[in-house]
Amino acid sequence: MKKSQKPKTNTRKAIIIVIIALIVLAASGAAIYLLNSAEKTYKVTDLSGQEKKMTIEELQSILDVQTFYPGITINGVDMSGKTKAEATGVFAGEPALDAPEVGITLDVEGMSYPLDSSAVKISSNLQAVIEEAFNYDRTSTKTVEAEALVERYAAYIELQKTTKNYVTEYTADTTAIDTAVHAILDPLQQAASDAKATAFDVESLSFAISDSTAGRTVDVDGAIAGVKAAIDAGEYTKTISVNASVVEPTVTKDQLVDLLGLVSTTATKTTEVANRNANINLVCETIDGLVLQPGDSFNFNDFVGKRTAEKGYKEAGGIFDGALRQELGGGICQANGTLFHSVMKADLQVDERHPHSWPSSYVDIGTDATVTWDGPNFQFTNNTAYPIAIHAYYADRFVTVQIYGRPVEDGMTIEIEGDVLSTTPPGPVEYVADPLAPVGKNTSVRSAHNAIMASCYKIYYKDGVEVKRVLECSSTYRAITEKISVGVLGTDGTIYAMDPLTGVVAIPTPTGVPGVTVPAASETTAAIPSA
Numbered sequence: 058m059k060k061s062q063k064p065k066t067n068t069r070k071a072i073i074i075v076i077i078a079l080i081v082l083a084a085s086g087a088a089i090y091l092l093n094s095a096e097k098t099y100k101v102t103d104l105s106g107q108e109k110k111m112t113i114e115e116l117q118s119i120l121d122v123q124t125f126y127p128g129i130t131i132n133g134v135d136m137s138g139k140t141k142a143e144a145t146g147v148f149a150g151e152p153a154l155d156a157p158e159v160g161i162t163l164d165v166e167g168m169s170y171p172l173d174s175s176a177v178k179i180s181s182n183l184q185a186v187i188e189e190a191f192n193y194d195r196t197s198t199k200t201v202e203a204e205a206l207v208e209r210y211a212a213y214i215e216l217q218k219t220t221k222n223y224v225t226e227y228t229a230d231t232t233a234i235d236t237a238v239h240a241i242l243d244p245l246q247q248a249a250s251d252a253k254a255t256a257f258d259v260e261s262l263s264f265a266i267s268d269s270t271a272g273r274t275v276d277v278d279g280a281i282a283g284v285k286a287a288i289d290a291g292e293y294t295k296t297i298s299v300n301a302s303v304v305e306p307t308v309t310k311d312q313l314v315d316l317l318g319l320v321s322t323t324a325t326k327t328t329e330v331a332n333r334n335a336n337i338n339l340v341c342e343t344i345d346g347l348v349l350q351p352g353d354s355f356n357f358n359d360f361v362g363k364r365t366a367e368k369g370y371k372e373a374g375g376i377f378d379g380a381l382r383q384e385l386g387g388g389i390c391q392a393n394g395t396l397f398h399s400v401m402k403a404d405l406q407v408d409e410r411h412p413h414s415w416p417s418s419y420v421d422i423g424t425d426a427t428v429t430w431d432g433p434n435f436q437f438t439n440n441t442a443y444p445i446a447i448h449a450y451y452a453d454r455f456v457t458v459q460i461y462g463r464p465v466e467d468g469m470t471i472e473i474e475g476d477v478l479s480t481t482p483p484g485p486v487e488y489v490a491d492p493l494a495p496v497g498k499n500t501s502v503r504s505a506h507n508a509i510m511a512s513c514y515k516i517y518y519k520d521g522v523e524v525k526r527v528l529e530c531s532s533t534y535r536a537i538t539e540k541i542s543v544g545v546l547g548t549d550g551t552i553y554a555m556d557p558l559t560g561v562v563a564i565p566t567p568t569g570v571p572g573v574t575v576p577a578a579s580e581t582t583a584a585i586p587s588a
Contacts, residue, residue: 128216160294178230257446269306321402332371333388338451397426403460412532421475423511481508488560494544508536
């Protein structure tokens with residue numbers, strides 16, 4: 058039996074339907090293409106207020122030009138149809154736009170001081186203004202090109218009805234203005250000069266005082282502000298009044314003359330040793346008349362210098378390791394100790410002070426002051442607001458040191474007092490064998506001194522009544538044992554033994570003959586007095 062032919066008929070119909078669909082789609086695409094290819098127009102309003110239609114190309118030909126739009130002015134000058142380069146050329150012949158000529162003068166107390174115009178750098182923003190004016194209406198808030206062009210065209214038409222003027226401005230280099238004003242006014246400022254004690258006359262016992270001078274202060278900051286304000290306002294030719302005032306000195310010559318005088322004095326008695334007194338006198342001559350300004354310091358070793366024979370110093374007794382020895386400048390500690398007392402009485406600041414190995418006899422225990430080269434030193438500072446002077450001299454076995462300057466605060470006077478806190482005896486005598494001295498010749502090398510602890514007080518008096526007592530310094534004097542040199546040389550050249558505890562020299566004798574001993578104290582020399 059034969060199969061049915063119906064399925065072939067269905068397939069043929071499906072193919073025909075697909076072909077018809079493709080033809081319809083092709084026709085639709087062609088229609089859309091022809092529609093998009095057609096020239097489209099957009100409704101706008103022209104300068105006369107009439108509506109019309111324009112294409113994108115027409116709008117672009119008007120708006121996308123390299124010249125200024127009609128209605129744009131710069132400093133009132135019409136830029137319509139000009140390029141940016143042409144706009145720059147319009148103002149090229151106007152120097153005021155690029156660098157205005159500055160003719161500012163500063164007036165100080167009737168005197169005129171022209172500001173250096175070349176130093177004041179002023180520039181215009183002409184190029185920035187040209188760029189800003191040219192770019193007016195070159196962009197839009199719309200994202201679709203056609204809509205953007207329509208919006209811009211509307212602004213373009215409105216600009217021709219209401220012009221837009223751009224104005225150039227000027228910028229001044231503020232740093233250059235500061236520098237130029239300072240260059241004029243700084244030299245006009247002058248600090249007041251106080252009267253000053255320049256020297257001290259040891260004959261008239263008075264200070265040589267320079268005159269004070271008034272100063273002047275000028276309001277530099279105000280002048281700078283005035284110049285900048287004038288330039289900001291376009292006032293390039295103007296006189297700026299500058300405030301100036303007199304500065305009076307703090308201290309006048311008359312004030313110093315009335316204020317300065319004798320503040321303290323100390324005198325100590327010296328010995329009869331001529332060389333020692335000569336050394337003391339030399340130190341006095343060195344420091345006599347020295348003036349210290351407020352804040353200045355005195356350093357004994359630096360100022361007096363090394364004690365040498367070339368300077369005139371002589372050999373005299375000086376303390377070393379608890380004993381007196383001959384040295385150049387021996388005795389100068391008395392001049393220094395006397396200075397120390399006057400410095401304390403003048404209520405000046407003591408920076409460095411050291412006690413001797415044992416107390417000095419010319420001042421209270423605990424109030425001496427020693428100095429040695431490359432060793433203990435004495436230093437003080439003028440901690441007052443006024444100059445001071447030292448007057449030091451030696452005469453008739455007395456060394457005197459005075460301080461001249463301002464009175465002690467509140468009119469008080471100061472006295473110095475030493476206070477012994479404790480005393481401890483030294484140890485036993487120290488015996489030292491001397492092989493060059495004959496047996497029986499014993500010499501006192503060093504005297505005994507107690508160990509002492511003492512304090513130094515400054516006592517303030519007001520109208521003779523004690524007001525306060527201030528501890529200035531403390532001193533510790535070490536115990537010094539007596540030292541005796543014992544001769545151990547026999548007549549025949551024999552060196553005999555000595556007992557170091559007793560100083561007894563044992564001299565042996567022939568057999569059967571009793572031995573002989575020589576006590577240490579059989580012969581001594583007189584002890585050397587303290588410095």
